[in-house]
Each structure stands twice: as C-alpha cells, then as structure tokens.
Amino acid sequence: MMWSMIPKLNKSNRDPVAQIDRDSTKDRAASMRVLSARTARIFSSALVLLLFGTSATACAKPSPLLGSIEIQGSPALLGVISDSAGRFAEAHPLVRFNVSLTGSSDGIGLLCEGLAPLASAARDLTQAERASCSDGGITPIKLLIGRNAVVLVTRPADGPPRCLSLEALYALLGVESLGVNTWDGSPLLPEADKQLIPSGPLAVIGPPESSGIMEVIAEQGLSQEASVRNVEPRPRGDYAQFASEALVRDASIRTPGSLGILTLAGLKIKGRALSPVSINTGDDCIEPSERNIQSSRYPLTRPSYLFVSKQAALSNRSVKEFVDLILDADTESAIKRSGDILPTKAEASEARKTWLANLAKGGSKK
Known part of the structure; x- marks a missing residue:
C-alpha cells in the first residue's frame, strides 16, 4: 500500500532542481541569441550611418561664393568682362560685380592702392606704377587677354x-x-x-x-x-x-x-x-x-591686359575663380565678339601658366 502511495516519476518531474537548471540554461541561450541579433543590428546600422556620413561629406558641395568683385580700368576689355561676369553669375548668383572702366591709369592706381583686385589696361605698368604697387604691398599679376x-x-x-x-x-x-x-x-x-x-x-x-x-x-x-x-x-x-x-x-x-x-x-x-x-x-x-x-x-x-592683385586672389575665392573663368578657352568667343584679336596659342598658354604659378607660389600668404 505504501508503494502505491508513492507517485511514479516521469521525465517531467524527475529531479526538479536539475530541470530548473536546464530551463535556465535554455533561457540564457535564447537571451544571448536575442542580444547577439540586436548587437548585430546596431552594428550594422552604425556602419550604414558611418558610410552614409562619409559619402555625404565627400559629395557635399563647397559653400556658395559671396561678396563682390571690384573691376577698374580701361574700357578695352568691357565686352569680355561683361560676358564673363554674366557666365560667372549663372554659377554664383550671390556674387556682385562693381565695374567702373574709366581708363588704364585709374584702374592701375586703384589696384596698387589695394582698392580694386582687378584692373583692365591697354598698356603695361610704368616704373612709377610698379613702385607704387610695391609700396602698397600689392603684387600685380599681368595676364594678356587679347589685342586691339x-x-x-x-x-x-x-x-x-x-x-x-x-x-x-x-x-x-x-x-x-x-x-x-x-x-x-x-x-x-x-x-x-x-x-x-x-x-x-x-x-x-x-x-x-x-x-x-x-x-x-x-x-x-x-x-x-x-x-x-x-x-x-x-x-x-x-x-x-x-x-x-x-x-x-x-x-x-x-x-x-x-x-x-x-x-x-x-x-x-x-x-x-x-x-x-x-x-x-x-x-x-x-x-x-x-x-x-x-x-x-x-x-x-595695343594689348588688352588684366592685372590681378595676387594678394586678393589668394584671400578671395570669388576673385580667384572669376579669373579662372576668364582664362578658360570658352572666353575666346567673347574676345572675338568684343572686337579684340585673340592672343596666339602660345601666349594664351603662357598666361594660364603665369596665373597658376603665382597662385602656387603664394601658398597661404596674404
């Protein structure tokens, strides 16, 4: 009789303590699997964000050009300057142009005084003008644009x-x-x-x-x-x-x-x-x-020169990029329309080399 009163053990009720340990182990394994999955998702998301951020930074456009560009000097380059300013404004609408073409001497004088970064001229600088630029701390870069x-x-x-x-x-x-x-x-x-x-x-x-x-x-x-x-x-x-x-x-x-x-x-x-x-x-x-x-x-x-203040070109990105545009081959049509005669291919190439060499030598100096 006593025997019959003792319950018969099956798989589910054999050694309860061991069963609890086994259940805990299963729970911990499941938790680890969930944690691993979450960690993988978090890492994957972080990697995507990192790659996206790097790509976005690489593809980000530079800040828009602002400010104004002052151009003084001879009317000899009026047609070329007007055409170039129009093309430049299409790409950089926030840049203003202040153009006053009253003569070579006036423009060169303002350039040497640091009041105008660009001066058009129908002649080269005189010795007195070179001295004036030097005294004012201005290095003029001479670029032949055409001839008239x-x-x-x-x-x-x-x-x-x-x-x-x-x-x-x-x-x-x-x-x-x-x-x-x-x-x-x-x-x-x-x-x-x-x-x-x-x-x-x-x-x-x-x-x-x-x-x-x-x-x-x-x-x-x-x-x-x-x-x-x-x-x-x-x-x-x-x-x-x-x-x-x-x-x-x-x-x-x-x-x-x-x-x-x-x-x-x-x-x-x-x-x-x-x-x-x-x-x-x-x-x-x-x-x-x-x-x-x-x-x-x-x-x-007579030549049609554009004199550029080296100091202004190095410190003002608008000036630098505007001169880049004027020296581009696309400006040839504007030179012809203005009535000027194109420089020779060798002279045009030399002007671009002179421009790039001056920028390279300038470094970060103002």
Whole structure:
C-alpha cells in the first residue's frame, strides 16, 4: 500500500532542481541569441550611418561664393568682362560685380592702392606704377587677354589717303599741327605724303586726350618724330573731342574731311561707312589686319591686359575663380565678339601658366 502511495516519476518531474537548471540554461541561450541579433543590428546600422556620413561629406558641395568683385580700368576689355561676369553669375548668383572702366591709369592706381583686385589696361605698368604697387604691398599679376589696335579712319567719299607715314601722322596730329585745318596745310608734311593726300578740309576727331586711345597715338604714333624734333609727344590740343567711341565714330561719318581716331573694335561696328588708314613704318604700308595686330606688326597695336592683385586672389575665392573663368578657352568667343584679336596659342598658354604659378607660389600668404 505504501508503494502505491508513492507517485511514479516521469521525465517531467524527475529531479526538479536539475530541470530548473536546464530551463535556465535554455533561457540564457535564447537571451544571448536575442542580444547577439540586436548587437548585430546596431552594428550594422552604425556602419550604414558611418558610410552614409562619409559619402555625404565627400559629395557635399563647397559653400556658395559671396561678396563682390571690384573691376577698374580701361574700357578695352568691357565686352569680355561683361560676358564673363554674366557666365560667372549663372554659377554664383550671390556674387556682385562693381565695374567702373574709366581708363588704364585709374584702374592701375586703384589696384596698387589695394582698392580694386582687378584692373583692365591697354598698356603695361610704368616704373612709377610698379613702385607704387610695391609700396602698397600689392603684387600685380599681368595676364594678356587679347589685342586691339588704334586705327585712323576716313570717309571713303572724301578720297582720303590709304597710307600715312609716321612723319605725316605727326604733321597732322602732333602738337605742332595746332591750327592746321586742311589735309595739305602742314609745313611738316613730307613731299612723298603730299602727293597721296587730298587738299580739302581736315577735321581731326577723337576721344579725350586722357584716354588710352590717345595714349597709344602719343606714345606709338607721335613719339618717334617728336623725339627727332625735341618736342613732347602730345596730340594737338584743338581736335574735336568726344567722350565715347560711338560719338567719335558718328561724328567721323558725318563730317567732311574727317580724320577719326578709333579702336579696331569701334571701326567694325559701322562696317564700310569708314575706311582704315594704313601706317608706313619705313618699309611698307601696314594695314590694321588681324594678322598684323596679332603679331604686333601694325604700329598702333595695343594689348588688352588684366592685372590681378595676387594678394586678393589668394584671400578671395570669388576673385580667384572669376579669373579662372576668364582664362578658360570658352572666353575666346567673347574676345572675338568684343572686337579684340585673340592672343596666339602660345601666349594664351603662357598666361594660364603665369596665373597658376603665382597662385602656387603664394601658398597661404596674404
């Protein structure tokens, strides 16, 4: 009877303590599996975030360009600057341009004073200007953008000369020609030139004497004969002066016997309404053709330079990237549209090398 009262043990109730240990072990294993799964998910998420963050950082765009760019100097590069500024604004709409093109000397002066990072000029710097830049702590970088030329123009209807010697140019435009009002009225005209010019009225028309155009006339057209005669190479003071090239061009077209002074770009606007005069340098009559201007063989050729403050280029990313754009090959079409003549391929390459070399040498110096 006692036997029958003792319960029979089965698998589920054999050794309760051992059963509890086995259950605890199973629970711990399950917990470990859950913990491992959670850890794997957390690690995977962290890895994704890390990779995404690294990728996002690598693909992040640089901060937009801000501020303003001041450009001063000669109007010779107005067309190129306007076109380039328009292209630059499409990519960097927050950058403003302040452009005032009143002359090479004004622009270079402001550059050397640190008031303008960019100056366009139709000539190189003088020794005095180099000294001024040095005193102001400014290193100007000279970049050749193109070439233009000063041309003498006449009306085809007047039967004007097709070619003038430098001596005749001085006789008609130099300071000693004051009061001469007929083509053949100057006593300084060489006999060879007298036979090639008309005898009618003469009306000299040009921009102000302070303009870059008249600087070319004085320094490259009049200086040779003025030196021989021991006088200052200045244009006559009684010629008709107009503030803009458009006014000079229109007055030259309207005035009988006119001898107008323009740039090649200004001449192209009116097509055949005016005719350019070739210049005889002693060997031959040289016309203001594209080839003669590109080679500087035409004596009244002038460069179109962009001077850049090295200090501004190193400290102002907007200035640096704008100059990068101007030196890009895409600017060639703007140079042509402006009436300028492209530099040679070697000159364009040299300008880019000069620019990059100056930036590399500058490092982080201001």
